[in-house]
Amino acid sequence: MEFSQDGATLVSSNDFETISWxxxxxxxxxxxxxxxxxxxxxxxxxIVTKEDDLLFVYDTRVGANDGADGKEKVLTAFFRAPSPxxxxxxxxxxxxxxCQNFAVLTLHAAWLTD
Numbered sequence: 001m002e003f004s005q006d007g008a009t010l011v012s013s014n015d016f017e018t019i020s021w022x023x024x025x026x027x028x029x030x031x032x033x034x035x036x037x038x039x040x041x042x043x044x045x046x047i048v049t050k051e052d053d054l055l056f057v058y059d060t061r062v063g064a065n066d067g068a069d070g071k072e073k074v075l076t077a078f079f080r081a082p083s084p085x086x087x088x089x090x091x092x093x094x095x096x097x098x099c100q101n102f103a104v105l106t107l108h109a110a111w112l113t114d
Contacts, residue, residue, distance in 0.1 A: 003091030010096050012087070012104050023094065023106060046112055047073065048095060050085040054078055055097055057109070079107060 002011050009029065010021045020029040045061040058073040083101035090096070095107040 002089040007091040007094055012098050048088055048090055050088050053081045053084050
């Protein structure tokens with residue numbers, strides 16, 4: 001799953017097709033054959049990761065917890081999805097989450113762009 005550069009379109013996929021969605025309305029815009037693969041993402045000082053049905057947002061600018069990558073990280077926010085999360089993508093203040101049960105969620109986090 002991935003946002004377009006302007007954040008207006010969200011693209012999600014399964015093993016067989018890729019679908020684009022209008023973020024404002026949630027309406028499907030287009031569908032093509034093939035798969036899109038995206039994993040962990042970084043937004044400025046934030047790192048967004050997933051584990052099972054949980055989404056975690058870490059701030060790398062503050063705190064004392066040393067992560068495996070050597071960056072100091074502090075858990076800033078978390079979200080529980082309705083099923084295990086398969087893909088995470090971010091654009092501006094939006095976080096897109098694709099779940100194993102094919103649910104597609106868009107989270108709005110205005111503080112990501114502060």
